[in-house]
Amino acid sequence: MGSDPSRVLLSVEDLHVRYGAVEVLKGLHLEVRAGEITALVGANGAGKTTTLMAISGIIPSARGTIRFAGQEVQDLPAEQRVARGMTQIPEGRRIFPRLTVHENLIMGASCRGADGGITQDLARALDLFPALKQRKRQLAGTLSGGEQQMLALARGLMARPKLLLLDEPSLGLAPKVVSDLFSIIRQIHRSGVSMLLVEQNAYQALQIAQTAYVLETGSVALHGPAEKLREDPAVRKAYLGG
């Protein structure tokens, strides 16, 4: 892979994941450099969500190393990976529908001690997402789809992550909401958070990312600077509609 090791925030080497007899990831390699947005694109079933779940420690890996900030984390339980600074915002948002917006946000800070500046972070999160402010006391399940995605992002930020693992943030949202969402994602990125972004909307993903990986049936088929992949005829044909 050959990039300067001091700039690599996350590196995944030879990652294998099995569901029973089926091998879903077959020796995946990827890197996320500090300060960058790295996109992971590919068809349904290529293993994108599995990759994120293995990085987060939800699905055990059969083989391979996952290094975060220079340290191997593949044997740590999920909660310790969150504590080290990687937070996943899962597909389908998965906010807690019968907790209030406020409680959802507090849940996001679970990896931190009783008072590690949670109050300031709450205020900052609500400034970034003003729509959530008036709805603080409302049950999260009553929010619209777009608001729920904003809540999921805000909740993820409450952990003060160094790396956000974003799984299909735009799925099921109206085009207007998607463009708002991506401008907020840019804003979060500018504030210094690195990201690994899984998106079915490959066009958006390759626009926003600096580096991209194309996944095909459990391993990396192509990778490189996002702008190059945008021009690649095979990528255009398969993921960008010609």
Place this chain on the structure above:
Amino acid sequence: MTPGELFLQQILNGLTIGAVYALIALGYTMVYGIIQLINFAHGEVFMLGSYMGLTVFLLAGTIGSGGVGWLLLALCTATVGCSLLGLAVERVAYRPLRQAPKLSVLITAIGVSFFLQNAVMLGYGAQDRYVPALLPAVRWGGGAVTVTPMQGVIFGVSLLLMVGLQGIVYGTRLGRNMRATAQDPLAARLMGISVDQVIAGTFAIGSALAGVGGLLFGVYYSTINFHDGYLVGLKAFTAAVMGGIGNLPGAMLGGLLLGLLEGLGAGYISSQWKNVIAFVVLILVLLLRPHGLLGERLSERA
């Protein structure tokens, strides 16, 4: 006794046992809410609460009297002892099966139930054990309708515990984590929650409630047997299902309602029929309102 007095007396008696059912039902419903397990060993935790109480009272018999103090000590022993027991059962029997099919865990729960029953039978004997009356055998209330001090204790203690439980569930970090885990365990893990700790906390609290229920039950009826956990546990489970399994207010309502039905059934039909009445009601609820009185209609989680 006038018909009105009889009715009122049966309601009071029914509510007393209903409060005990409610305490036990809470444990069933909390554990089900978090890991979708019908913890069939929960009735045995209840039974052990009464035997822990008995042990304290036997000690009291050798040392000397002073009813209320011993009752308090027995309450503390049952609370602490049963929550430790719940933690141990979860750690030893259920945690290793976290990834196993639900049926394996269910069978294990039945196994734990047999194990605890037989352990108590070996330790304390198969015969009924007599629990000394600690509170004066007076009846409050001048007329035909009366309440015993022990009934008062049962109402007071269960009310306190139910209010306390609401306080924990809605006012503490553990409670928030419990609610979040019940709603979406995967999302809770992604937030950095140790789901194992939340499950352990749930077992500790649920078992403590059952233990207190067991102690109160033993003192109220004054005889206990190692079999008691089976039927009482089944009825408390019925109460949890009636109220809507997974729903805390539902478990409280279900317990009180079941106690009331039993009390009225015993007063107006025959006390021999009270179990039949309880289970006929369960069947009716399952037929007419399968998700329980306060339960939400939920599809099975994948």
